[in-house]
Amino acid sequence: MSSVKNYIYLLFIASFLISCVSPPENFPSVPEITFRDMAFASSSGADSLIVKIGFRDAEGDLGLNPTDVDPPFQPVNFLRNNSGNLIVYSQRPASAPSFNPIDWVINPIVNNVIVRDTVQVEQNEDHNNIFVKFFIKRNGSFTEFRWQDPPFFTTFNGRFPRILNNNQGQPVEGDLQYAMLSFGWESIFRNDTIRIDIQIQDRALNRSNIVSSPEVTLNQIRRTSR
Numbered sequence: 001m002s003s004v005k006n007y008i009y010l011l012f013i014a015s016f017l018i019s020c021v022s023p024p025e026n027f028p029s030v031p032e033i034t035f036r037d038m039a040f041a042s043s044s045g046a047d048s049l050i051v052k053i054g055f056r057d058a059e060g061d062l063g064l065n066p067t068d069v070d071p072p073f074q075p076v077n078f079l080r081n082n083s084g085n086l087i088v089y090s091q092r093p094a095s096a097p098s099f100n101p102i103d104w105v106i107n108p109i110v111n112n113v114i115v116r117d118t119v120q121v122e123q124n125e126d127h128n129n130i131f132v133k134f135f136i137k138r139n140g141s142f143t144e145f146r147w148q149d150p151p152f153f154t155t156f157n158g159r160f161p162r163i164l165n166n167n168q169g170q171p172v173e174g175d176l177q178y179a180m181l182s183f184g185w186e187s188i189f190r191n192d193t194i195r196i197d198i199q200i201q202d203r204a205l206n207r208s209n210i211v212s213s214p215e216v217t218l219n220q221i222r223r224t225s226r
Contacts, residue, residue, distance in 0.1 A: 027058040027171040031200055031208035036175060038196065040218045046181040049218075051132075053176050053198055053211060060172040061203040063162035064129050072205065076121035078110055086110065089118035096120060100153040125157070129201045130178060132156040137193035137215065145194075156180050160200075176200075191217055 036052040055062065064073060079087045087096065089104060097103045099118065106118050125131075134156070135142040147154050163172055178198075196213040 027056045027173070029058045030206045031055055031057045031062060031202050033198070033200055033208045033211050035198070035211040035213060038213045038216065038221055039223050040185065040221045041223045042186070046183050047185045048179045048181050049185055050177060050179045051196060051198060051213065052178075053200075054173070055176055055200065055208075056171075056173040057202060058171050059169040059202070059204070060164045061167075061169065062129070062160075062172065062200070063164075064159045064203070065162050068203075069127075072124075072126045074124055075127045076105065076108075077124055078108070079120045079122055086115065086117075087120040089120070092120065100150075102148055102153050102155075123155075126201070126205060128157040128159055129203075130158050130160055130176075131199045131201070132158075132178075132180070133197040135195040135197070136189070137195070142195055186218060189218055191219070193217055 032055070034054040036054055037050075038052070039048075039050045041048040041050060069075065081087055081093070087093070089099060102123060103120060104118050105121050108115055108119050108121070110119070134145040134147065136145045147156060158178070160176055160178070163174070164170065193215050194217070195215050197210050198213075199210045200208045202208075
């Protein structure tokens with residue numbers, strides 16, 4: 001089972017394609033998005049599930065670069081006990097989860113010092129700026145397919161890069177394409193009807209509206225690789 005966790009966790013990758021145009025001045029401060037398209041591209045390697053959304057934002061403070069890891073964009077928060085010490089796996093309380101790559105990190109850097117241990121963490125949602133939830137239809141109703149639960153212990157939340165490289169602020173609009181790669185799409189979803197909900201966040205931590213894809217099967221949105 002652990003090999004399955006690692007396989008899924010390591011093979012989920014995201015790529016982005018962004019285009020922008022000069023918009024009018026009456027755009028919202030909270031990002032506003034619209035659903036554009038979704039496609040499934042199978043290949044001899046990892047398959048791609050690709051979603052495309054449109055965005056509008058008044059300040060243009062969308063996107064995070066790899067160097068944007070200072071608070072509030074740090075990847076994780078380190079958990080501590082009542083004495084203020086880091087919670088390590090060998091001395092974890094009874095309520096702590098078993099080891100998994102979401103709740104524990106190995107040899108992290110804390111306050112510029114490497115901690116040679118396995119430390120309990122809490123994932124910081126604000127590290128990401130695009131949030132994706134999957135829903136699967138069973139018996140006529142949708143329920144969330146939670147990648148963060150066993151056996152996968154992962155997430156499709158991610159980051160897209162800064163749209164503007166300056167901090168002066170100006171209205172922007174455009175399209176963002178988000179490709180999620182995995183070898184497991186067809187083995188997991190097969191002929192199931194699925195739906196995806198998407199939301200983005202700006203650097204002021206304003207969350208956009210949530211947009212939903214149509215109800216589809218992978219075969220319905222399959223694109224043939226050239």
